[in-house]
Amino acid sequence: MDAKPKYRTKQRKILLEYLRRMPGVHITVKDVCEYLEGQGTPVGQTTVYRQLERMVDEGLVNKYIIDGIGPACFEYIADGEHDGAEVCFHCKCEKCGKLIHLHCDEMQEIQEHLLREHAFQMDPLRTVFYGVCEECM
Amino acid sequence: MDAKPKYRTKQRKILLEYLRRMPGVHITVKDVCEYLEGQGTPVGQTTVYRQLERMVDEGLVNKYIIDGIGPACFEYIADGEHDGAEVCFHCKCEKCGKLIHLHCDEMQEIQEHLLREHAFQMDPLRTVFYGVCEECM
DNA sequence: TTGCGTGCAAAGGTTTTGCATGGCA
DNA sequence: TGCCATGCAAAACCTTTGCACGCAA
Numbered sequence: 001m002d003a004k005p006k007y008r009t010k011q012r013k014i015l016l017e018y019l020r021r022m023p024g025v026h027i028t029v030k031d032v033c034e035y036l037e038g039q040g041t042p043v044g045q046t047t048v049y050r051q052l053e054r055m056v057d058e059g060l061v062n063k064y065i066i067d068g069i070g071p072a073c074f075e076y077i078a079d080g081e082h083d084g085a086e087v088c089f090h091c092k093c094e095k096c097g098k099l100i101h102l103h104c105d106e107m108q109e110i111q112e113h114l115l116r117e118h119a120f121q122m123d124p125l126r127t128v129f130y131g132v133c134e135e136c137m
Numbered sequence: 138m139d140a141k142p143k144y145r146t147k148q149r150k151i152l153l154e155y156l157r158r159m160p161g162v163h164i165t166v167k168d169v170c171e172y173l174e175g176q177g178t179p180v181g182q183t184t185v186y187r188q189l190e191r192m193v194d195e196g197l198v199n200k201y202i203i204d205g206i207g208p209a210c211f212e213y214i215a216d217g218e219h220d221g222a223e224v225c226f227h228c229k230c231e232k233c234g235k236l237i238h239l240h241c242d243e244m245q246e247i248q249e250h251l252l253r254e255h256a257f258q259m260d261p262l263r264t265v266f267y268g269v270c271e272e273c274m
Numbered sequence: 275t276t277g278c279g280t281g282c283a284a285a286g287g288t289t290t291t292g293c294a295t296g297g298c299a
Numbered sequence: 300t301g302c303c304a305t306g307c308a309a310a311a312c313c314t315t316t317g318c319a320c321g322c323a324a
Contacts, residue, residue, distance in 0.1 A: 005278090005279085006277090006278065006279090006323090006324085007277095007278060007279060007322080007323050007324070008323075008324095009278090009279060009280080009322075009323070010322085010323095011279080011280070011281095012279090029313085029314090030313090043280090043281090044280060044281040044282075045281085045314095046280075046281055046282080046314095046315085046316090047279075047280055047281065049314070049315080050279085050280085050315095051279095065204075065206075067202070068202025068203075068204075068209060069202075069288085069289075069312085069313090070312090070313085071312085071313060071314090072313085072314090091251070091255070091257050091259075093257075094260060094263065100255075100257065102255060106250060106254065107250075109250075110247050113243060113244075113246075114228070114266065114268070117243065118228070118237075118239060119270070119271035119274075120228050120230075120237065120266070120268055120269070120270055120271070121268045121269040121270075121274060122228075122266050122267070122268040123231060123267045123268040123269070126231065126267035126268075127264075127265070127266050127267045127268070128264070128265075129251065129257070129259050129264050130259070130260050130263035130264045131251070131257055131258045131259040131260040131263075131264070132257070132258040132260070133256070133257055133258075134256035134257070137256075137258060142303090142304085143298085143299085143302085143303065143304090144297080144298045144299070144302090144303060144304065145298075145299095146297075146298070146303090146304060146305080147297085147298095148304080148305070148306095149304090166288085166289090167288090180305090180306090181305060181306040181307075182289095182306085183289095183290085183291090183305075183306055183307080184304075184305055184306065186288095186289070186290080187290095187304080187305085188304095206287085206288090206313090206314080207287085207288085208287085208288060208289090209288085209289090275324100276323105276324090277322105277323100277324100278321105278322090278323085278324100279320105279321085279322080279323090280319105280320085280321075280322090281318105281319100281320090281321105282317105282318095282319095282320105283316105283317090283318095284315105284316085284317080284318105285314105285315080285316070285317090286313105286314080286315070286316090287312100287313095287314090287315100288311105288312085288313090289310105289311085289312085290309105290310080290311070290312095291308100291309085291310070291311085292307105292308090292309085292310090293306105293307095293308095294305105294306100294307095295304105295305080295306090295307100296303105296304085296305075296306100297302105297303090297304075297305085298301105298302090298303080298304085299300100299301090299302095299303100
């Protein structure tokens with residue numbers, strides 16, 4: 001848990017500009033590095049890791065650990081939705097690997113049920129439902 | 138996805154004996170190797186990985202990827218419950234790290250909802266709910 | 275000038291793979 | 300005997316850490 005940044009570095013600015021262009025899209029550290037490399041504005045992967053982690057703490061970015069194996073995914077939260085306006089659930093198909101985004105109010109019943117009956121406050125940002133999607137059934 | 142084993146090797150027997158002694162308990166590959174090493178019946182970690190993966194395919198063992206980081210957990214399914222008699226949900230507290238097992242019929246409503254409304258067949262064995270537990274709230 | 279941020283290189287930890295050997299049927 | 304399983308070593312992968320340098324304030 002790093003504190004908020006004290007300096008406005010060039011790298012952070014580059015990163016934020018890139019992220020803002022694709023709100024709600026899942027990207028990996030590798031994605032970011034390769035893209036910026038191709039743009040002629042490379043940023044070291046260590047810095048990307050550290051800045052993204054920091055942005056998670058700041059509430060600018062969500063971090064998803066979709067598979068146990070494989071890289072973590074980051075997603076810029078659209079400007080104006082920074083206080084969790086839209087909650088998004090994730091379903092991952094174990095067969096084809098597809099990732100499905102669910103925007104479903106009813107799913108919040110799950111959260112309420114867990115809270116009421118089991119005293120557990122579920123975090124939809126980190127929870128991923130694994131299973132089999134329609135096409136693979 | 139390996140096929141079922143064709144040979145009954147000594148190592149597989151050792152592994153199964155160990156696993157059967159602790160049904161429903163979460164163990165890592167490292168746990169297994171260290172214990173068997175101490176027992177004087179060492180089994181190579183590569184073999185443990187491969188056999189456990191195989192047992193998951195056979196339905197003898199459940200595999201949980203609890204944290205994105207850290208080793209995967211395996212759990213022997215108690216003899217007699219091999220056909221999913223008892224469904225168990227997992228909740229992981231992001232603060233204290235505690236793992237909570239839920240045996241709750243109501244939670245199956247979630248599965249039904251996902252299936253009916255979203256055509257997604259959730260797999261409770263692999264799905265872990267992340268959040269904050271009662272004590273940490 | 276101060277000290278935080280950067281980035282290279284290396285370490286850390288888990289899982290997979292190559293390949294020769296050994297054991298089950 | 301034939302082929303699968305084993306296990307060592309090494310690779311592959313993602314992430315974190317150490318440390319010297321550079322840049323923002």
